[in-house]
Amino acid sequence: MEMSSGWLAKMKAGLKIERVRNNSFWAVVFILFSVVPILFAINQLFRLRLFQVTLIDNAYLYYILMFYLPVVFLIFPATQGSPQNRVPWYDAVLFLTAAITCGYFGLHGLNIISFGWEYAAPLTASLLSILLWILIIEAVRRASDLGLMLTCIIFSFYPLVAHLMPGFLKGQSFDFLTTARLHAMGANSIVGLPLFVLCNLLIGFILFGILLQYTGGGTFFYNLASALLGRSRGGAAKIGILGSAFFGMLSGSTVSNVVAIGSMTIPAMKRTGFSAHYAAAIESCASAGGPMMPPVMGAAAFVMASFLNVPYIEVAIAAAIPAFLYFLGLFIQVDGYAAKTGLKGLPKNELPPLWRTLKEGWFYLGVILVMCYFLLSLTVEAWAPFYAGAALLVLSIFKKQTRLTWISLFNIISDLTKTLAQLVAILGAAGLLIGGLSVTGVALSFSRELVAAVGQNSLLILVAGALTSFVLGLGMPTTACYIFLAVVMVPALVSLNINPMGAHLFVFYWGALSDITPPTALCVAAASGIAGSNFMQTGWTAMRLGFIKYIVPFFFVYNAALLTYGALREILVATSFAVIGVFFLSSALEGYLWGVGRLKLVSRFFLIAGGILTAFPEWISSLVGLLILVLTTVVSYVPVWAKRKALKVRNE
Structure with a gap:
């Protein structure tokens, strides 16, 4: 008995989440709902067939949902005013409801595939589909933010009104029950790719x-x-x-x-x-x-x-x-500041x-x-x-x-468990976004319309993609933002002969800029809290220091050698030009150049222009950029050289 109580005390002491730590029952439930899905995952991924159990894909996903979706309601309070030190009755009800709902779909995973339940299912499955839809929306509200929840609602309900939309936004519509079934049991929504x-x-x-x-x-x-x-x-x-x-x-x-x-x-x-x-x-x-x-x-x-x-x-x-270029830019600026x-x-x-x-x-x-x-x-x-x-x-x-x-x-x-529960909510919501766009066919028509609007101009579509990624990234988690853009924007980029890897990394980079860009800037918020600094002042400084992250996607989109595609010689040449460009660009941003010292405003302007042109993967622009860099460096160095020479003569 002492061992048991001692073990329970250690377990409760180790749990960081106060809502479950203060109650022995919920502490044990939390541990069970944490450990069992990991064992499920190991059994499934390594094909161990423990207890002769091998699950089909959709049943496996439903069972993972059965454990982690309920945990969202256990550890993320409904509102700021909700109890932080205990689990209220309504969260206990949601916990049980989510577990039963997902467990039901897991048990019937084979029937869902074999009999096409997303289009015609028993009444129980249809009603539980509505329930799962609602549970995912509430889960993402708690685990993420209001912006993603509202986006999720708009796009998941889109199949109900797609036939009423104008132009390329018009798509195939479905009734409410069919839409719910497509979301809960279809292969492109909640239990889809994310x-x-x-x-x-x-x-x-x-x-x-x-x-x-x-x-x-x-x-x-x-x-x-x-x-x-x-x-x-x-x-x-x-x-x-x-x-x-x-x-x-x-x-x-x-x-x-x-x-x-x-x-x-x-x-x-x-x-x-x-x-x-x-x-x-x-x-x-x-x-x-x-x-x-x-x-x-x-x-x-x-x-x-x-x-x-x-x-x-x-x-x-x-x-x-690209990651190396980003960190190189940071190093150069920090060294210049020092x-x-x-x-x-x-x-x-x-x-x-x-x-x-x-x-x-x-x-x-x-x-x-x-x-x-x-x-x-x-x-x-x-x-x-x-x-x-x-x-x-x-x-x-x-x-x-x-x-x-x-x-x-x-x-x-x-x-x-907290990380995985949060991701289950976010990726389940991202699945709803994909589901709403894919079943209506709007994703493809949007891409076609976008290409037609820019007139096959790749730079215009990249700028449009960057701005869209940036705006969405401010209101959505990076992963959800990327998934949405991968469905809506990337096909348009690829249709203009942009390398698929480059297209995906492009929207990924721009969607991730919200980490250092106000007003969201989660990294800035955490760092300024540690430093005791002003959030907005820190944010603007972070944007300048991280400027390479804003422009390097344009470099690798236009030259796949920066993504290691192509012959070794091409990769080395492209990387060399990019390194030179990033070095001078970062020096100009900080206002200090090795061997020259502090830079005047005019010199900084020309070095920024030359750095961008040099790193831009096209021979003429790179050579022009190099010429600008050489001339600007020489002009900037001459006064420094003259001053040093005069000082040397004076000392002699």
């Missing part, structure tokens, strides 16, 4: 990212970045960039990256002379690079691989050069020795190699994070500092 990707690919990568965090990965990458760059000028900021890049490339997260790395780097930056808003902006931009950084990118990248019908590793490889303001590096006695850091955390680097090896060699990519996670757990056992305790294990379960 949820399929989450359940078959993303679960393992999310688990791996959380394991990395709790075994001390964030601390190791921070220490490694400190040992490598801490003594250089502006070292604290460079530590933040490199540490966030290291952590982000394995976690694929943004806000959690800010919290994990920024809590260490932002105070260090402020202590060494960086202003609060600049320190927060640097960390915001560095962490916002997480979803773009291979080998583990954000959730949208995994959905992208399924849209493109290519292995995920192909998406990761394609994203490598040089202008005379900021030094951190004292040697505050930095960990490189050899000791590698000796203590070598296995984190080993895990990176394990992940990359399995991503490249396994026929089923979904296995890679489980193998890498298992390796991480085994290796972490041998050190007391990284060994997991019972409390940290329940912390992991708590974080994993």
